[in-house]
Amino acid sequence: MPERRPIRVLPPALMHQIAAGEVVERPASVVKELVENSLDAGATHIAIHIDGGGVRRIAVRDNGHGIVPEELELAVTRHATSKIAVLNDLEKVNSFGFRGEALPSIASVSLFRMASRAQDQDMGWKVHVDHGEMCESGPDPLDRGTMVEVRDLFSNVPARRKFLKTEPTENKRCQDAILRMALARTDVRFTLTVNGRETMNLPENQSLRDRLAAFWPPAIMDGVAEVDAERHGIRVHGLVGAPRTAQGRGDRILLWVRNRPVQDKLLLTALRQAYSGRLLSKEYPQAALFVELPPEMVDVNVHPAKLEVRFSDESSVFSAVRSAVLSALDRGGVLAHPRRATPDPAHQTMPDPASETRFREPPAPSFGRDRSKFPSYAEYRRGPGELPLTPPDPASLSRQSEHDRVSPPDGEPLPASPVPAFASPEIQQPRQAPEVGGYRYLGQVSDTYLVLSRGADLFLVDQHAAHERVLLHNMRRQRTRGDSQPLALPLELPLHPSEAQELDRLWNDLRAAGFRLSHARPDLLHVEGIPPTLDSAKAKEYLRSALDSGASGLEELWTMLSCKSAIKAGQPLATDEALALLESWLVCPEREYCPHGRPTVLRWTPQELEKLFKRK
Incomplete structure (x- = not known):
């Protein structure tokens, strides 16, 4: 029989590391949390730098409204946030972050530096946190916005580090996280630099089609159909691929709820059913679909990394997504009459x-x-x-x-053209x-x-x-x-x-x-x-x-x-x-x-x- 141990309160450092295990799975999780904070801050330009697959260094710089000096230390304290104040706020969450766990969790498993300058401040302010311990706080010459730098991720948790994949794989996961956020906010400029080389530069105010074309090949983009329909007060919009471009993997199915990237079985099933009879059983379509609905109809607080959501009326959401995609596919079929006198390659299927x-x-x-x-x-x-x-x-x-x-x-038949002598x-x-x-x-x-x-x-x-x-x-x-x-x-x-x-x-x-x-x-x-x-x-x-x-x-x-x-x-x-x-x-x-x-x-x-x- 195991020896009985007394019940005790966990040390703060251990609590932070346990919380980090829920929020920070890998470098891509850090990138996601930091970029979402920039978007919540109203940034119109976000620059991301990744070195060594995100393990060696992640830096995110934005031009958002910034943080005043007296609140900067609070930002790296657990459960400190500006995004909710009372319990009822959880029912109408309009921001990406709201728990106040991301920054302290990241800081507990890295060498963390954050500098920020609010719009009405004459000078910026900075804090340094090493593995959860505050090391430095003071002025910084930063201009408007916020810069967060994360170095040596998981250096104090080697067991976590050994489960990471190769550097190219972790780089790819970071890029995928940025892709999902960049597609949701086409009004914001995103730049990504990997190991000193710029790999992404997306200008602000792009259309969804143009921004997606930076990631998906022309063979797919030429056949995508636009989705935009509303049902039961739920709007579904975005782009879906032609059935002929289906593939054996589901990695090009991108879903958002209230601009939040999610992995939701209900939405995936509705999408698959819309393609029923158009795809083989082992094929997956391409889709970039956004679901807009009132905040009280969705609970975003059901997953530590906020990747899953729960709907109050699942049947309405399901039918809204399925009918919107069906309508788009029916409009873009092979037998549909062309909308233009001169065929547009984008509409050929x-x-x-x-x-x-x-x-x-x-x-x-x-x-x-x-x-x-x-x-x-x-x-x-x-x-x-x-x-x-x-x-x-x-x-x-x-x-x-x-x-x-x-x-x-x-009616009278039309005369056929004569068959050439060499016809098959x-x-x-x-x-x-x-x-x-x-x-x-x-x-x-x-x-x-x-x-x-x-x-x-x-x-x-x-x-x-x-x-x-x-x-x-x-x-x-x-x-x-x-x-x-x-x-x-x-x-x-x-x-x-x-x-x-x-x-x-x-x-x-x-x-x-x-x-x-x-x-x-x-x-x-x-x-x-x-x-x-x-x-x-x-x-x-x-x-x-x-x-x-x-x-x-x-x-x-x-x-x-x-x-x-x-x-x-x-x-x-x-x-x-x-x-x-x-x-x-x-x-x-x-x-x-x-x-x-x-x-x-x-x-x-x-x-x-x-x-x-x-x-x-």
Whole structure:
């Protein structure tokens, strides 16, 4: 049994070091606290110097309103602050700092020097603190503002120092902290010098786009969309990246609440949901989003380093962020009509064509069951305006003669340009280019991509991805109707115990998707009916996938079903089938992405085509 120790009050130096452990994790924490103090002081120019990854030296100089001499020693005393006075002030915090812990915590683990001169003072004043002990106080020739210098960080706490990373890594973390503050205050000039070399010089009064362009590459900035919307009294504004520029890391997701940089799961989830269906599961978008709301709706005092916040009305904040980002993404889609007569590269959302279009030899034509799911264009136009889930008569869809290659019955077709003698035989060029939804259909490439044009722009549509989107849209619209196609002979599906458990969880959702199921015994499933879009072989494959995937519910089952049911790459389509697909797809919401987040369509403007052919 351990020896009993008496309860006692901790020595002041130890208290300061414990507090420092909460506030000062690494050099970037020091930079953040000092720069935030400068911003709270009304500075319009902040200069930061970092040497040795911030361990050897950090210096922050500003032109703020300064500190009077009689308050300078108080500034390095714990729980001394000018930013709150009574308990109610915590409910309406408008400053970055407010606890009075940052400066004494930093001073307790470093050699600390601070000099300041208030606006109405004839001379500046300074204090020196070594590892928490006041060493010197007196006049200083500093002009207006404040200068703080921190040397030999953690020199008296070697255990803390050994957990720091390499100098380049700590430099990068310091720069990231400055980036977040600089983006929140584009009215302030920031300069950063690392080991004697200036690495950042951001002028005051920049736009957010211009300031962000100093940190993010042009390939990302060319596709960013502006966000600015208000809902439930909550304003969300900033910039979000195009889905095509998504990456495998989330390090370019920057979030602020009342201009305070935060790491908040609620905001991150709202952002991710806005991109749902536009990104793959392992992709992350880029975003610089600001959430403005009344101070009483947010508690900023829930984390020692103030990196986390708590909202009084989480559902309102969530819906405000999600709807604002959704609106911005919808405005900037590939199929959106250009806002200018001359396309602006900043609004183009197309991936690099050289990496996205790889033609391949087409496989042998196939006219299997998959093809029968698609109605003819004429049949579709006679229908109620949606692509039916029930397959039509296969015999009506197997025509490949020139009589199939007709334009929609509405209006006169536009004559197509003649095909050059050297044109690829892979392009099935109809004699006349029919129009569908304002686009001219030019043919099919590699039995996989449908070629469209609108004005001077060229589009390629992935037929499988587009059909996936159409099928999912129809499933959502018909909801849980559960149309089923009975089987003459039930399918038998042996079940592993884990699959049987998963089946119990998904039983109602699978029935809603169109499966008619019964238990012959606990380890054997009988399938007596399947969705109309599947054949027996694909139904068994689908059920296996559903039971192994850990699907969360009906929405994921619909997504899987749309993928299994959609026409495949390498499958030839007659013109009327392609037109039926295109017209159904063009009226779908979120049509620019398949249910898995892959793009369904790519676009090239004349300027982009000229660059590909090196015409300019």
